[in-house]
Amino acid sequence: MAVLDGSGLGVWSWDLAETEQWSTGVAKLFGFFVEQIPAGTRYLQLVVEEDRASVEARFRSVIAGETANFTIRHRALWPDSSLHWLELIGQRQIDACGQTILVGLVRDISAEHLQAQELEDSQERLGLALNSVELGTWDWHIPSDTLYASARAAELQGITEGSFHGPFQEFFSCILPEDRSRMRQAYRELVEGQRRDYQVTYQARLQDGTVRHLESTARLYRDERGAPLRMAGIIMDITERVLREQHLAASEAKFATLFQGSPDPISLSRIRDGAFLEINPSFTKTFGWPPSEIVGRTAPEIGFWQHDAQRQVLYQQLRREQHLDSVEAQFRTRDGVPITCMVSSRFIRIDRQLCIITTFRDITLRQQAEAALRASEAKFAKAFHASPDAITISERSTGRFIEVNAGFYRLTGYHPEEVIGRTATELAVWPGDQRQQILDLLARDGRVSNWEMLGQDRHGRPKHIEVSVEPIELNGIQCMLLSARDISMLKAAHAQIQHLAYHDPLTNLPNRALLMERLVQQIALHKRQNLRGALLFLDLDHFKHINDSLGHPVGDSVLKMVTRRLEASTRREDTVARLGGDEFVILLTGLSGKRSQVTRHVRDVAEKLRKLLAEPMTFEGNQLQVTPSIGIALIPDHGDTPADLLKRADIALYRAKDSGRNATQLFRSTMQEAASIRLQLESELRLALTHGEFELFLQPQIDSASGMIIGAEALLRWRHPERGLRSPADFIEVLEESGLIIDVGDWVIGQACRMAASLLAAGLVRTDRFSLCINISPRQFHQSEFVERILAALEQTGLPAQMIKLEITEGMVIQNLDDTIAKMHRLRRHGVSFAMDDFGTGYSSLTYLKRLPVDLLKIDQSFVRDALDNGNDAEIIRAIVAMARSLGLQVIAEGVEQQGQLELLQLQGCQLYQGYLFSHPLPFTEFGELLRKQPDRPRK
Numbered sequence: 001m002a003v004l005d006g007s008g009l010g011v012w013s014w015d016l017a018e019t020e021q022w023s024t025g026v027a028k029l030f031g032f033f034v035e036q037i038p039a040g041t042r043y044l045q046l047v048v049e050e051d052r053a054s055v056e057a058r059f060r061s062v063i064a065g066e067t068a069n070f071t072i073r074h075r076a077l078w079p080d081s082s083l084h085w086l087e088l089i090g091q092r093q094i095d096a097c098g099q100t101i102l103v104g105l106v107r108d109i110s111a112e113h114l115q116a117q118e119l120e121d122s123q124e125r126l127g128l129a130l131n132s133v134e135l136g137t138w139d140w141h142i143p144s145d146t147l148y149a150s151a152r153a154a155e156l157q158g159i160t161e162g163s164f165h166g167p168f169q170e171f172f173s174c175i176l177p178e179d180r181s182r183m184r185q186a187y188r189e190l191v192e193g194q195r196r197d198y199q200v201t202y203q204a205r206l207q208d209g210t211v212r213h214l215e216s217t218a219r220l221y222r223d224e225r226g227a228p229l230r231m232a233g234i235i236m237d238i239t240e241r242v243l244r245e246q247h248l249a250a251s252e253a254k255f256a257t258l259f260q261g262s263p264d265p266i267s268l269s270r271i272r273d274g275a276f277l278e279i280n281p282s283f284t285k286t287f288g289w290p291p292s293e294i295v296g297r298t299a300p301e302i303g304f305w306q307h308d309a310q311r312q313v314l315y316q317q318l319r320r321e322q323h324l325d326s327v328e329a330q331f332r333t334r335d336g337v338p339i340t341c342m343v344s345s346r347f348i349r350i351d352r353q354l355c356i357i358t359t360f361r362d363i364t365l366r367q368q369a370e371a372a373l374r375a376s377e378a379k380f381a382k383a384f385h386a387s388p389d390a391i392t393i394s395e396r397s398t399g400r401f402i403e404v405n406a407g408f409y410r411l412t413g414y415h416p417e418e419v420i421g422r423t424a425t426e427l428a429v430w431p432g433d434q435r436q437q438i439l440d441l442l443a444r445d446g447r448v449s450n451w452e453m454l455g456q457d458r459h460g461r462p463k464h465i466e467v468s469v470e471p472i473e474l475n476g477i478q479c480m481l482l483s484a485r486d487i488s489m490l491k492a493a494h495a496q497i498q499h500l501a502y503h504d505p506l507t508n509l510p511n512r513a514l515l516m517e518r519l520v521q522q523i524a525l526h527k528r529q530n531l532r533g534a535l536l537f538l539d540l541d542h543f544k545h546i547n548d549s550l551g552h553p554v555g556d557s558v559l560k561m562v563t564r565r566l567e568a569s570t571r572r573e574d575t576v577a578r579l580g581g582d583e584f585v586i587l588l589t590g591l592s593g594k595r596s597q598v599t600r601h602v603r604d605v606a607e608k609l610r611k612l613l614a615e616p617m618t619f620e621g622n623q624l625q626v627t628p629s630i631g632i633a634l635i636p637d638h639g640d641t642p643a644d645l646l647k648r649a650d651i652a653l654y655r656a657k658d659s660g661r662n663a664t665q666l667f668r669s670t671m672q673e674a675a676s677i678r679l680q681l682e683s684e685l686r687l688a689l690t691h692g693e694f695e696l697f698l699q700p701q702i703d704s705a706s707g708m709i710i711g712a713e714a715l716l717r718w719r720h721p722e723r724g725l726r727s728p729a730d731f732i733e734v735l736e737e738s739g740l741i742i743d744v745g746d747w748v749i750g751q752a753c754r755m756a757a758s759l760l761a762a763g764l765v766r767t768d769r770f771s772l773c774i775n776i777s778p779r780q781f782h783q784s785e786f787v788e789r790i791l792a793a794l795e796q797t798g799l800p801a802q803m804i805k806l807e808i809t810e811g812m813v814i815q816n817l818d819d820t821i822a823k824m825h826r827l828r829r830h831g832v833s834f835a836m837d838d839f840g841t842g843y844s845s846l847t848y849l850k851r852l853p854v855d856l857l858k859i860d861q862s863f864v865r866d867a868l869d870n871g872n873d874a875e876i877i878r879a880i881v882a883m884a885r886s887l888g889l890q891v892i893a894e895g896v897e898q899q900g901q902l903e904l905l906q907l908q909g910c911q912l913y914q915g916y917l918f919s920h921p922l923p924f925t926e927f928g929e930l931l932r933k934q935p936d937r938p939r940k
Ligand SMILES: Nc1nc2c(ncn2[C@@H]2O[C@H](COP(=O)(O)O[C@H]3[C@@H](O)[C@H](n4cnc5c(=O)[nH]c(N)nc54)O[C@@H]3COP(=O)(O)O)[C@@H](O)[C@H]2O)c(=O)[nH]1
Pocket: 699, 713, 714, 715, 716, 727, 728, 729, 732, 748, 775, 776, 777, 837, 838, 861, 894, 895, 896, 897, 914, 915, 916, 917, 921
């Protein structure tokens, strides 16, 4: 007992007969010496009042036999008022007397209790702290797979009945499958020592179906062998944070999408140093800088702003107002192109840096468009007021004038102030329903272009107007912009042109075009009505002579007189037309009856006309007589097209002329054949030129005094593939009439020059002793570039100009004397000389011969032919020779076939000659041979 007392323990016993025994130790444990405890003091009396009932209840339950052993903890208030915790560990026993007693050992557990209390307090505080941050705790005993989780942890895991005690799997059963493997992996790594801490986030699906985001952090404890023993950790609800982060991420994604996808340029720049942090693709597209060239640099560095002062002003405004909204500013692109933008800016904090986000809207094009619009409006106003045309703007519905220009005054005589507010109807500028017509056209086509109308001015004077109308909208009112041009003069001019196009200016008769139109109509009409008609093709015999000898004014008067006579003797329904020159056509229409009757009638008319025209005319006191030749074609007998009828009347006319002129001739089909043959010849000649069937023969010209060849005449030959060599006498006329003589003549000139140049080069001739005569046709000579052609041929062949002599005829000269003389002089200046061919057969006028720069006269062979028998011809030869001598000209006779003719010529003083007597025209090589045989031929 003393041992127990010494160790601070006491022994207490209580027999239920009310006797309690205390050891000294027990008394001490209650703060007394044992002798201080009065006899009969009960254990319960020393227990603090608050614990007494529970201690007693416990005793009673033991006594009642509910349990044999008991441990009771209670407080005891010591006499010094200090409170102590005691533990009574006892037992129900049966003593020797067979009585039930309670025996117990008492010890002071105040220190233990305090410790436990402190632990409890500390746990409570921890619990409170964890609860306050809503953390749950868990502790897993790994070997036994027993997990303890706080109520909060359990609640977070979706377990609602307070704290959890059970297997690990059960606790974490609510984790979504996709997170489980991550948790396992983290645990594995923890166990394997790859990581020190275990921290996983996962999602737990709660019973109501909602998902909660949780984060669990834990530590692993190992036993002394290092095997996993325990894992303890906390669970935290991070749902709000995750959702916030997700929201933030979504918002950032949205921002990034907007930033990247914005059609407007956006930049993000840092306030601290003004450096660009980011730009979007549209910025690059608009301003040209890629991010790599701009990020980290400032606007002034890259020269972004056109005016740095503007940048500073706007920055101050942004600071003041905290925003900039659609402010206009001027920038420059990477290439220095100025751009105007509307900018909007905001401050924004990114990564704890204060930045400015700015959006730009390029309005350069808009501004340009606006400027263009303003310019266009100004131009329109200028064009409106300065236009020579009358321009009006009027309301479409009412016709009221809103604006008119000065041109309107010029057109109508109305001043703008008299017009504005009034309608076209009131002013009667568009008589009738013409305005309505315009409106209808406008409704149908959307616009009116070049529409001809008849307007009138304020005095009622009619005007031909051409209008164009465009619909326009002015201040929401549908209007029309009408421009009107006075085309009265144009119309008159057009009518005049039309008249001129269809009439001959000299006689005012219908011309060929009008005749052809009328013919077309009449042919159709006659066909329908089974009528007949006739075409009389008429020309004046030798009219050219009148023109040439009496001059063009007289010729014109003759033509006018002929016109008057023709018009006077034909019906109104007939047409008298002039085709040109002295060619007239009379179209007789509406003839009925048999062909023979009509033929007779037409012949009579033609004969009457012939006689009428053949009557003398008096001009300025001089009497003149012209006779016509008339060819007749019957409609429809001689053709059903204008061209056929005209051609056949022409053929008949040709025949009338052929038969001696001053005659009328009705077309017959046999005449057509002759015309066809001529046509055939023309086409063959055309081919002959392209096929190279033409040749030049040379006929020597002789000086009878020396017997030497002093020149030659180049004469054309056609080597026909079937008909052999043909003389130009057979075809020269066709060449002339068809115009082919131009091309053939060119060939002749070129070939003659080549031949002469070749003879010269061969040393067969000398420049000063030989000239080659080339026949020139009237048509050739009258080409405007005739001189140039001759000179070109000389240049191409290198032939000295004095070696050619151009043969012209009197008729050719007389057609246009001044032009002829001018051309001859131009060629003469280059050394070309001229021979007058067939002299004596035409006018042989001394007057013009004196003016012409001719060198040689050729006596026509017709005089030479009969000179021996006909004294008259011999006399003519003598006169020509005398004339040549007096004019200082050379003279040569052609067609000399007989020695007698030559002697006569020599007797008359003509030494030079050409003719079969000496030689026929020869091919080039033979002519060369002839030259070679000359006794005194020039040496090279
Ligand atoms: N525009 C061109 N006219 C040319 C050209 N070549 C010839 N002609 C002209 O053709 C007409 C016919 O010429 P052609 O048949 O050659 O007759 C010429 C001589 O062959 C012929 N002649 C010469 N000597 C005699 C003779 O002794 N007796 C005789 N009966 N005839 C003879 O005379 C014609 C030459 O005449 P002319 O020109 O008047 O000197 C004729 O008008 C040629 O001019 C040509 O290239 N271009």
